[in-house]
Amino acid sequence: ENVLETKKSVLQQIKVPNGHGMSQLFVTDTGLVVPSISPDLRSRLFSTAEKFGFTQERQIEMVGRSASEMVLQLLGGPHRLNPNNGHQVPTVVLLCGPHLQGTQAINCARHLSNHNVNVYLVLPNFIKMNKYMEEELKLFAFCDGNRISNLKGKNSDITIELSQMGTGSQISKRDGNRISNLKGKNSDINRSPGWEQVNLKDLPLGSVDIIINALDNQETPNLKDQVWYKTLVEWANQNRAPVLAMDPPVESNSVRAKWCLSIGLPLNMVMQSSQLYLCDLGFSKKVFAEVGIKYLSPFSHKFTIPLHPKE
Amino acid sequence: ENVLETKKSVLQQIKVPNGHGMSQLFVTDTGLVVPSISPDLRSRLFSTAEKFGFTQERQIEMVGRSASEMVLQLLGGPHRLNPNNGHQVPTVVLLCGPHLQGTQAINCARHLSNHNVNVYLVLPNFIKMNKYMEEELKLFAFCDGNRISNLKGKNSDITIELSQMGTGSQISKRDGNRISNLKGKNSDINRSPGWEQVNLKDLPLGSVDIIINALDNQETPNLKDQVWYKTLVEWANQNRAPVLAMDPPVESNSVRAKWCLSIGLPLNMVMQSSQLYLCDLGFSKKVFAEVGIKYLSPFSHKFTIPLHPKE
Secondary structure: OOOOOOOOOOEOOOEOOOOOOOOOEEEOOOOEEEEOEOHHHHHHHHHHHHHHOOOHHHHHHHHHHHHHHHHHHHOOHHHHHOOOOOOOOOEEEEEEOOOHHHHHHHHHHHHHHHOOOEEEEEOOOOOOOOHHHHHHHHHHOOOOOEEEOOOOOOOOOEEEEEOOOOOOEEEEEEEOOEEEEOOOOOHHHHOOOOOEEEEOOOOOOOOOOEEEEEOOOOOOHHHHHOHHHHHHHHHHHHOOOOEEEEOOOOOOOOOOOOEEEEEOOOEOOOOOOOEEEEEOOOOOHHHHHHOOOEOOOOOOOOOEEEEEEOO | OOOOOOOOOOEOOOEOOOOOOOOOEEEOOOOEEEEOEOHHHHHHHHHHHHHHOOOHHHHHHHHHHHHHHHHHHHOOHHHHHOOOOOOOOOEEEEEEOOOHHHHHHHHHHHHHHHOOOEEEEEOOOOOOOOHHHHHHHHHHOOOOOEEEOOOOOOOOOEEEEEOOOOOOEEEEEEEOOEEEEOOOOOHHHHOOOOOEEEEOOOOOOOOOOEEEEEOOOOOOHHHHHOHHHHHHHHHHHHOOOOEEEEOOOOOOOOOOOOEEEEEOOOEOOOOOOOEEEEEOOOOOHHHHHHOOOEOOOOOOOOOEEEEEEOO
8 A cells, every 4th residue: 555645645555456358547535546447347236235235225225315415415405405595496307217317317306305405306207117216206295305217208398309310300280180399490400300399398397406317237137229218318407407427327328417426436438528426335345345345435524425537 | 384474483283183293383494384193194194105105115215315415514424524624534323222223224224334434233143123214234344434233242441330220330341251350340140140241342433424323222121131231321321421321111211312213203202302303205285184293394305303392
């Protein structure tokens, strides 16, 4: 271990095994080095933790709560949320896919709503939903947050038309079955079989403070081909609100994210342009040791910390 | 609701039903009023939440994590825990009874140990232990914290002798089966059947930064009669470290506490001399409504907040 007696001393308390791809190095605000790991190694870390008794439910609660704490800070903390100061209630939209990231976002949405944030949870009605997602949805139903699931509305006033090629979108007005393009160009493409309508009328009409993108998951890249996915990506990219990416895959994200929340240890990202945050899962170092990672917590007194690329 | 346009405006967003004892009023730093509730009403709140799907495991994780965050701050936050600054690693002793508070403290102990605090978990080997306590102990076993369970040691060098009447203690040196009183007075009382030895030699010899008292529980006041309980209370009261009481009962606490962590809503305390903190359980307002409490979160951007008696 390399301890330098300078203001910016560097201490590598975490060491990852070789042979798991190109590990990147990050530093915490206090100068601790945090290396990235491969998605494969992280999967083994998660499954080992579960085997040791750190249940999925517990892990989801850790991540959802950390994400909500982070978002409450990003929204402006006490100044924004003080009911006495007359600020407008902040609005957060959470875009969820049918996987772990989506489940964590539902948990986060509940905590945000409990803390008086105006919440929109966007989650298509998937046929197959795992039990953890169902549990989180059950708890979410007791809060005041809005859930938007019926993305293919029949009586919608405003729809977004979107090519399956993801080349662009036009806002259209729908009157019965007739579609009048408001900003139509290439109208022949618009009517091709590749276009479908997705109802977004339930999304907030006013300004959105933060969008949480929990659409992406390392193990299910095929979601990207689905219409609801493309519609939501398009909507998020058109919106001016800053985006927090919830544990995105190593390939570049479909939605430009200002912030990115990594879980446990950061992944070997192909490209990383967001401000990176790391969230503690509460695993003890023996769990890390089991998959070959020498670990000493970099979190100090916090459960979520910013990470900076090591020069 | 009474909104005053002054610097210290007061807003009562939480209202509790009548007929549940003398409700006390507290205010948050931002001027929100938080009333106390009876232990009976709180029990119903907890069981309602569980019925709604907020599992015990989830609640324990919420409380344990909040308690650990609070303790990490009280220890000195980033200054104390920065591995570069050469401070001594902080030491926390957690005294646990066989109940919910004890279980929350085990969870807290794990998080503290994960965050590099030197932890001593003191928990007698109870014959009957509920499954949540067993789960938390299983997870605690993976961290570096010390667990002290065998309180009735055979080969102890130092024992504390204690009357079942709780009148006082003497430090004794034990040599085989012979007990030589070091500070003996009233030696006839010392040898009466009411005295027993409890081994405390595994507790830290150096200074302790914070003691967490999770010995007390509203529903099991009879613990107070047991020798291990009295020994630990005596030890804590003799130690100079400040004490955090983990959700204590409404009657005055056996150990003088500098801080007190309440869960969900504060209880109607008979006497409250500690600095009160309140911890969010993540229940939505519909859970509170089910037991007649009108609720809007007073937590702002945090999950643990200080409360002050309302003038």
